[in-house]
Amino acid sequence: MFDADSVFLSRVLTELTLSFHIIYATIGVGVPLMIMLAQWVGIKKNDEHYILLARRWTRGFVITVAVGVVTGTAIGLQLSLLWPNFMELAGNVIALPLFMETFAFFFEAIFLGIYLYTWDRFENQKKHMLLLIPVALGAAFSAVFITMVNAFMNAPQGFDIVNGQLVNVNPILAMFNPAMPTKVAHVVATAFMTSAFILASIAAFRLLKGSNHVYHKKALYLTMKVGLIFSIAAALIGDFSGKYLAEYQPEKLAAAEWHFETEEAAPLILFGILKDGETKYALEIPYALSILAHNDPTAEVIGLDQFPEDEIPPLSIHYLFNLMVFIGMWMIFLAGVFWLGVKKSWAFVQSRWFRWLIVLGGPLSIIAIEAGWWMAEVGRQPWVLRGIMKTADAATSSNQVDLMLVLFAGLYVVLGIGSVVVLRRMFKRNPVERELEERHAEKGGV
Template identity: 80%
Template sequence: MGNEEAIFFSRVLTELTLSFHIIYATIGVGIPLMIMIAQWVGIKKQDEHYILLARRWTRGYVISVAVGVVTGTAIGLQLSLLWPNFMQLAGNVIALPLFMETFAFFFEAIFLGIYIYTWDRFENQRKHLLLLIPVAIGASFSAVFITIVNAFMNAPQGFDLVKGQLVNVSPIVAMFNPAMPTKVAHVVVTAYMTSAFVLAAIGVYRLLKGSDHLYHKKAVFLTMKLGLVFSIATALLGDFSGKYLAEYQPEKLAAAEWHFETGKEVPLILYGVLDNGEIKYAIKIPFALSILAGEVPNAEVIGLDRFSEDEVPPLYIHYLFDTMVTIGMWLALLSFVYVIGVWKKWTFVISKWFRWLLVLGGPLSILAIEAGWWLDEVGRQPWILRGIMRTKDAATTSGHVDTMLLLFAGLYLILGVGSVVVLIRMFRKNSVEQELADRAVEKAGELT
C-alpha cells in the first residue's frame, strides 16, 4: 500500500469512527439533562409518570454510555495509530483537555452508578435528584473538553514552532483559543436538542403503535418543549458560529456558501448546483451572508478568490451546511407548532400524519448532527492543524490501514445492531403499564 492509499484509508476510518461515535456521544451528553428535568418535574408535581420517565431513560442511557466508551476509546487509539505526526506535535500542547475529558467521564460514571443503585434508598426524592447534577455536569463537560481539542485544530495557538521544535508551550492558552466558545456552546446545546427530539420520537412512536397511555403523552410534550427551547438556542449559536468563521476561518464560510468573489451586500445561497463555476437553481436571500458575517447588509465578506486553490475546502460542504440548517429550522418550526397546538388544543397535532412527522424528527436531528460534524471536519481541509500541518503530512505510512478499516467497521456493526436489539428487548419486556402496576403494588404494600 502506498502513502496515498494509507492517507485515504486513514481518513475513511477516522470519518467512520467519528460518524458512529457521535451518535452515542450526543445522546450521552444530552440524556442526563433530560433525566434530571423529568425527575425534577415528577417530584415537583408529585407525578409518578415523570419519575418513571427518569427511570426508563436511565436504563437506555446506560447502554449508550457503554457503546460510547468503546467508540471513544477507538478514537483515542486511532489518533495515535493513524495520525502519529499530528499527535507528536499537538499532543504536547493539547493533552490537558484530553486528560480532563477522561476525568469528567469518570466523575459522571461514579455518580451514575450511585444514582442507579439508590433508587429506593431515599425517603426524600430531592436528595436522590441531587445525584443527577454531577452526572449531567460530567456528561456535558466530557463534550466541552473533547470539543476544545477540536477547536484547537481549527484555531491552533499556545505554542511557537521554531525550526520544527515546539517552544513557549502554554496548554491553557491553547485551550482557550478563538474557536472554543462558539464551538463548545454549539456542540453542547445541539446535544441537548438532539436528545430531546430522539426521546420525543420514541414516545410518539409508542402512541402510534397503540399505547395511548398518558405516560407517553407527557413524555412527548415535555421533550418537545425542551426541543423547542434548545432548537432556538442552536439557531442563535449558529449565528455566532457564522461570525466566528467570517473572522477566523473565512475560507470555510466561503466554501460552505459558494462565495467566490470578495464583496459587499452578499446574499446567502441555499441549495443549487454548480455548473462550470456558475451557481444554478439556488435560493438566494439578499444581504443575508453580509448580515451573518458582519451584522450589516453592506459588510464585506471574504471570498475564495483570496485563497490559493490548494487551501480551498471541498465545495460539497455547501450541501452539508444546507442539510444542517434546513433540518434545524424544520425541527424548530415543528416543535413550535406542536407546543402551541397542544396549548390551543388543535386536533391536527394528534393526527397520525403529524405524529409521523414528529417521529421523523428523531433521525433527522441525528442527521443534522452528522452533517454538522462532517462540515466542521471537511471544511478544515486540507489542514489537520489549520495553517500549520496538512492532513496528508499527519497520516501514517502503514500498509495495514485497509485491514483496520474492515475490522473496525465490523466492530461498529456489531455494536450498533447489538445496542438496538438490547434496547428493544429491554423495554419490550418491561412495559410502562406493567411498571406502573408494579409500583402501585409496592406503594400499597408500604402503606399496609
C-alpha cells in the same frame, strides 16, 4: 513523501469512527439533563409518571454510555495509530483537555452508578435527584473538553514553533482559543436538542403503535418543549458561529456558501449545483451573507478568490451546511407548532400524521448532527492543524489501514445492532403499564 492510499483510508476510518461515536456521545451529553428534568418535574408535581420516565430513561442511557466508552476509546487509539505525525507535533498541547475529558467522564460514571443503584434507598427523592447534578455536569464537560481539542485544531494558539517543533506550550491558552466559545456552545446545545427530539420520537412512536398511555403523552410534551428551547438556542449560536468563521476561517465560510468572489452586500446561496464554474438552480437571498458574517447588509465578505487553490476546502460542504440549517429550522417549526397546538387545543397536533412527523424528527436531528460535524471536519481541509500541518503530512504511512478499516467497521456494526437489540428487548419485555402496576402493588403491600 506520504502514501495517498494510507491518507485516504485513514480519513475514511476516522470519519467512520467519529460518525458512529457522535450518535452515542450526543445521547450521552443530552440525556442526563432530560433525566434530571423529568425527575424534578415528577417531584414538583408529585407525579409518578415523570419519576418513572427518569427511571426508564436511565436504564436505556446506561447502554448508550457503554457503547460510547468503546467508540471513544477507539478514537483515542486511532489518533495515535492513524495520525502519529499530528500527535508528535501537537500531543503535548492537547494532552490536558484529553485528560480533563477522561476525568469528566469518570466523574459522570461514578455518580451515575450511585444514582442508578440507590433508586429505592432514598425516602426523600430530592436528595436522590441531587446525584444527577454531577452526572449532567460530567456529561456536559466531557463534551466541552473534547470540543476544545477540535477547536484548537481549527484555531491553534498557545505555543511557539521552533525548527518544526511546538515549544513554550501554554495549554490553557491553547484550550481557550477563538474557536472554543462558539464550538463548545453549539455542540452542547445541539446535544441537548437532539437528545430531546430522539426521546420525543420514541414517545410519539409508542403512541402511534397503540399505547395511548398518559405516560407517553407526558414524555412527548416534556421532550418537545426542551427540544424547542435548545433548537432555538442552537440557531442563535449558529449565527455567532458564522461570524467567527467570517473573522477566523473565511475560506470555510466562503466554501460553505459558494461565495467565490470578494464583494460587498453579499447574498446567501442555498442549494443549487455547480456547472462549468457557475452556480445554477440556487436560491439566492440578497444581503443575507453579509448580515450573517458581519451583521451589516452592505459589509464586504471575503471570497474564495483570496485563497490559494490548494487551500480551498471541498465545495461539497455547501450541501452539508444547507442540510444542517434546514433540519434545524424544520425542528424549530415542528416543535413550535406542537406547543402552540397544545396550548390552543388544535386537534391536528394529536393526529397520526403529525405524530409521524415527530417520529421522523429524531432521525433528522441525528442527520443534522452528522452534517454539522462533517462540515466542521471536511471544511477544515486540507489542514489537520490549520495553517501549520496539512492532513496529508499528519497521517500514517502504514499499509495496514485497510485491515483496520474492515475490523473497526465490523465492530461498529456489532455495537450498533447489539445496542438496538438490547434496548428494544429491555423496554419491550417491561412495558410502562406493567411497571406501573408492579409499583402500585409494591406500595399497596407496604
